[in-house]
Amino acid sequence: MQKRVTFSHRYLPYLLVAPQIIITVIFFIWPAGQAVVQSVLVEDAFGLSTEFVWFENYQELFADPSYLQTFYRTIVFSFSTAALAMGFSLLLAVMADRIIKGESVYKTMLIWPYAVAPALAGVLWFMMFNPTIGIISFLLGKVGVSWNHYLNGDQAFLLVVIAAAWKQISYNFVFFLAGLQAVPRSLIEAAAIDGAGPFRRFWSIVFPLLSPTTFFLLVVNLVYAFFDTFAVIHATTQGGPAKATEILVYKVFNDGFIGLDLGGSAAQSVVLMVIVIVLTIVQFKYVERKVAY
Amino acid sequence: MVENRPFLTLLSHLIMIAGVAIVALPVWIAFVISTMDATDLLGGVAPLWPGDQFLENYATILFQGEQASSAPPVLLMMTNSLIMALGIAIGKIVISIISAYAIVYFRFPFRMFFFWMIFMTLMLPVEVRIMPTFKVIADLNMLNSYAGLTIPLIASATATFLFRQFFLTVPEELLEAARIDGAGPVKFFIDILLPLSRTNIAALFVILFIYGWNQYLWPLIVTTEDSYYTVVMGVQRMVAVPDADPIWHYVMTTALLGMLPPALVVLFMQKLFVKGLVEQEK
Structure with missing residues (x-):
């Protein structure tokens, strides 16, 4: 945790941590505290008086079917995004691990989407699926699927899942490939001598050994889908059509800035904070111990 | 490699190439569209090969911005x-x-x-x-x-x-x-x-x-x-x-x-x- 030998100085260490602590207090802890305070208050329509209402905002929130629906939608969205991004990357990483010649070329060509902002990833796929000019909607039309994410909620949902997952492929690929390369060759060779084919070797040896990486990536991808995909949705479908792509983070923003429902928005913020805290603890527990198998 | 299976190696390469293509496709199409004229896109689906408006579009966007939505110059x-x-x-x-x-x-x-x-x-x-x-x-x-x-x-x-x-x-x-x-x-x-x-x-x-x-x-x-x-x-x-x-x-x-x-x-x-x-x- 700390060095055996240390400096001692009366005020220097405080000076060194001061910038970080000041920013943390002003821009992180204070606003978070305000959100908690706001969430137990109700303000009248003119903002003239506020009233302490205990947990009324929360009760209202969880009694509101549209909030519960958004909650459910967010969970479906996050797991679909994580599953799509991880499945695709794992397939590519397994293939890249097999290949000896040209592996680094493929790696370079797969790594750059990490640099693309989620908002821009959203805009790209928005264009690919555009009913008029989009090549994918055109091809789908050829096989009899009429695609219009401006009207069809399920299609809009699929669109944001694909855009969000696309951006995450390179991240997952890097970690899966590192995980695969850490699998001891001797184990695979032993299995091969015993007559196990490539698929059997993957399912019985490589995949179980990869589980710490998989679990870690699952948490990271869920956090990403929960919080960083706001841009994907705001830049493209704006939560629509008819709220089909509204996820929790988008709803907080929308209710707060557009709907100006301060108490409700604050209560939503607190719920989100609890989710982040749980996810962070899960992530850290894992980092401390690694998953046993 | 544990064993030599030329067919699987070929398959791996094919899957990798397909993967790279899927990942790169949106950016390629975006590039193609960015070299188009407004009239090129009226006909429906975007073409797959770049047009001739590359310099015009990039210069307009960088130095003037898109006028229709009064966005500032991209530069x-x-x-x-x-x-x-x-x-x-x-x-x-x-x-x-x-x-x-x-x-x-x-x-x-x-x-x-x-x-x-x-x-x-x-x-x-x-x-x-x-x-x-x-x-x-x-x-x-x-x-x-x-x-x-x-x-x-x-x-x-x-x-x-x-x-x-x-x-x-x-x-x-x-x-x-x-x-x-x-x-x-x-x-x-x-x-x-x-x-x-x-x-x-x-x-x-x-x-x-x-x-x-x-x-x-x-x-x-x-x-x-x-x-x-x-x-x-x-x-x-x-x-x-x-x-x-x-x-x-x-x-x-x-x-x-x-x-x-x-x-x-x-x-x-x-x-x-x-x-x-x-x-x-x-």
Whole structure:
């Protein structure tokens, strides 16, 4: 945790941590505290008086079917995004691990989407699926699927899942490939001598050994889908059509800035904070111990 | 390779090529559209081969911006993005490295308290405290300013942890030797610790530059004046045009320009990038 030998100085260490602590207090802890305070208050329509209402905002929130629906939608969205991004990357990483010649070329060509902002990833796929000019909607039309994410909620949902997952492929690929390369060759060779084919070797040896990486990536991808995909949705479908792509983070923003429902928005913020805290603890527990198998 | 199976190797290559193609396709189509004329796109689905408007579109977008949605010139937005990305990356590295130094190399009251306080920022992303943070910025008169765009984002638990982790691996003997030679804390930090941290700083810089450049929600709420727009959030203005189709060739030109700088950083500093990515999660 700390060095055996240390400096001692009366005020220097405080000076060194001061910038970080000041920013943390002003821009992180204070606003978070305000959100908690706001969430137990109700303000009248003119903002003239506020009233302490205990947990009324929360009760209202969880009694509101549209909030519960958004909650459910967010969970479906996050797991679909994580599953799509991880499945695709794992397939590519397994293939890249097999290949000896040209592996680094493929790696370079797969790594750059990490640099693309989620908002821009959203805009790209928005264009690919555009009913008029989009090549994918055109091809789908050829096989009899009429695609219009401006009207069809399920299609809009699929669109944001694909855009969000696309951006995450390179991240997952890097970690899966590192995980695969850490699998001891001797184990695979032993299995091969015993007559196990490539698929059997993957399912019985490589995949179980990869589980710490998989679990870690699952948490990271869920956090990403929960919080960083706001841009994907705001830049493209704006939560629509008819709220089909509204996820929790988008709803907080929308209710707060557009709907100006301060108490409700604050209560939503607190719920989100609890989710982040749980996810962070899960992530850290894992980092401390690694998953046993 | 464990055994020689030419068919499987071929299949691997085919799947990899298909994967790379799927990943690259949207960017290729975006590039094609960005070289088109408005009339080229009237006929329906976008073609697969570039048109001849490359210079015109990029010049218009860079220096004038898209007039229809009164978005500012992209060159201006890219300058803002650059200032924001550099400000965030450098700011995060500076304040994290000095606080990690204090936490590892000094013994002082409230040391662990400060450590946990920094840790808490990990659990409070902007997304979950949008409204109150906006209010703080507004009260401090930091809306529409570069300070408002960067300073609130530069607290960093991950960067602090990274440096702390690294400092813990630095041999104790270095500090003992430095002290015997009469070096004080400042001299030790500047002459010994900083040079040792060079690669870590560089790797972290790559990741943080991309993080800063790609910010969306923050510039969206902190800027209301066009002149402070960043390119990543500015493109949204061109997409969400009410009651009309976006002007696709301009939107795609802007989107490509917006992803170019971080993509170049990743491609040219691939080793550092991967190092930064993997180390961040330790």
